[in-house]
Amino acid sequence: MIPYIHEAEFFPSFPLSAALGHEMNEQDVLGDLVVASAPLDSSIAAGGPQAWRFADWEEYLLAPRDLHPYAAGPNANDPEIFHVAVRLHPADRDLRPPEWAEIAQRLTRVTGLAPAGDERACRWVALQARPGRLDVIANLIRADGAWARQPWPLQEVLRTECHLIEGDLGLVPAQPHRGRPLPAHLLAQRPALPRTVADHSPPAVAAQLATLMCQLADETNGPIASVRGLVEQAAHRLEELPHAYGPDAAHRLEWIARRLHGIQQDLETTAADLPGAGQRAALVSITPPAPHSAPARRSR
Structure with missing residues (x-):
C-alpha cells in the first residue's frame, strides 16, 4: 500500500475531483463511493451521507472555515483542505467496503484528523472511487476551532501505518522508502x-x-x-x-x-x-x- 500526501488546497472541490478521477456536476450524488466519513450530527445528516451530492460534501468540508474564520495553521496562511491517498498493489485482492472504511478510520487517526475518543475532531470524508485507491479529504480546522496537530514526519507515520494495515488485511507489502527528492x-x-x-x-x-x-x-x-x-x-x-x-x-x-x-x-x-x-x-x-x-x- 502506497500513501501519497497531496498538496493542500483552500477549496475541497479540487481534491474531491482528483479523488473521483474526473470533474463532477455539483448535483451528482456520490452514493456508495463514500465509504466512511466523520460522524455527522442530525442537523446536517439529512438523507444520510450516501444521498449527498458533490455540492453537499463541498459545503460540509468548507464549513469549519465559516464557523472559525480566524483559525490559522502553523504558517498563518496555510490551506486547510488536507488530502491523502493510498493505493493498493496491482496484485491485491478487491477489498470490501467495510475494509476500506477501516483503512480510512486508521488513516484519520494516525494523521491527527480524528484521534481516538476525540469528539471535537476534524471533518473528513473517504472516497473509494477508483480501483485499488482510497482518498481521504479533510478540513484541518477542528470542531473546537483549533488546527489539527499532525505528527511529524507525517509521511513516515503514514508508511508505518500502511505497513501495519497490509499485515492486518493480508495485502501485498510495499517496500518502504523515504520518498524525498535528492539534491x-x-x-x-x-x-x-x-x-x-x-x-x-x-x-x-x-x-x-x-x-x-x-x-x-x-x-x-x-x-x-x-x-x-x-x-x-x-x-x-x-x-x-x-x-x-x-x-x-x-x-x-x-x-x-x-x-x-x-x-x-x-x-x-x-x-x-x-x-x-x-x-x-x-x-x-x-x-x-x-x-x-x-x-x-x-x-x-
Missing part, C-alpha cells in the same frame, strides 16, 4: 569501484565486492537512490496532471520506485552474507581523481 549535487555523484587490495584471498575479495554493493545500495548518493529519486519526482508530477493518464502512470512509477528500493535492500543483504563482509568497513571508498579537462578546440 542535484547528489544526483550527479556515482560510486567508484573500490581499488584492488593487495590481499587476494577469497575473504578480502568478497569484502571488496561487498563494499561495492553497499556503495550501489547507498541511500545518500548511490546510483540506484538517484534513479529512484527521479522516478519518484516524475510520479508526483504526473499525479497532479488533470488528464486521465496521469494518475495511472504515476501509480506505475511509484511501484517502479518500490522495486528499486527492494533492489537496494537485496544488495545490502547479499553484501552482509558474503564471506569476509566484516572487513569491508576497513576498505575505504576512494573517489577517483577528476578527469583531466579536454584541451579547448581552436576556433577556425
Whole structure:
C-alpha cells in the first residue's frame, strides 16, 4: 500500500475531483463511493451521507472555515483542505467496503484528523472511487476551532501505518522508502569501484565486492537512490496532471520506485552474507581523481 500526501488546497472541490478521477456536476450524488466519513450530527445528516451530492460534501468540508474564520495553521496562511491517498498493489485482492472504511478510520487517526475518543475532531470524508485507491479529504480546522496537530514526519507515520494495515488485511507489502527528492549535487555523484587490495584471498575479495554493493545500495548518493529519486519526482508530477493518464502512470512509477528500493535492500543483504563482509568497513571508498579537462578546440 502506497500513501501519497497531496498538496493542500483552500477549496475541497479540487481534491474531491482528483479523488473521483474526473470533474463532477455539483448535483451528482456520490452514493456508495463514500465509504466512511466523520460522524455527522442530525442537523446536517439529512438523507444520510450516501444521498449527498458533490455540492453537499463541498459545503460540509468548507464549513469549519465559516464557523472559525480566524483559525490559522502553523504558517498563518496555510490551506486547510488536507488530502491523502493510498493505493493498493496491482496484485491485491478487491477489498470490501467495510475494509476500506477501516483503512480510512486508521488513516484519520494516525494523521491527527480524528484521534481516538476525540469528539471535537476534524471533518473528513473517504472516497473509494477508483480501483485499488482510497482518498481521504479533510478540513484541518477542528470542531473546537483549533488546527489539527499532525505528527511529524507525517509521511513516515503514514508508511508505518500502511505497513501495519497490509499485515492486518493480508495485502501485498510495499517496500518502504523515504520518498524525498535528492539534491542535484547528489544526483550527479556515482560510486567508484573500490581499488584492488593487495590481499587476494577469497575473504578480502568478497569484502571488496561487498563494499561495492553497499556503495550501489547507498541511500545518500548511490546510483540506484538517484534513479529512484527521479522516478519518484516524475510520479508526483504526473499525479497532479488533470488528464486521465496521469494518475495511472504515476501509480506505475511509484511501484517502479518500490522495486528499486527492494533492489537496494537485496544488495545490502547479499553484501552482509558474503564471506569476509566484516572487513569491508576497513576498505575505504576512494573517489577517483577528476578527469583531466579536454584541451579547448581552436576556433577556425
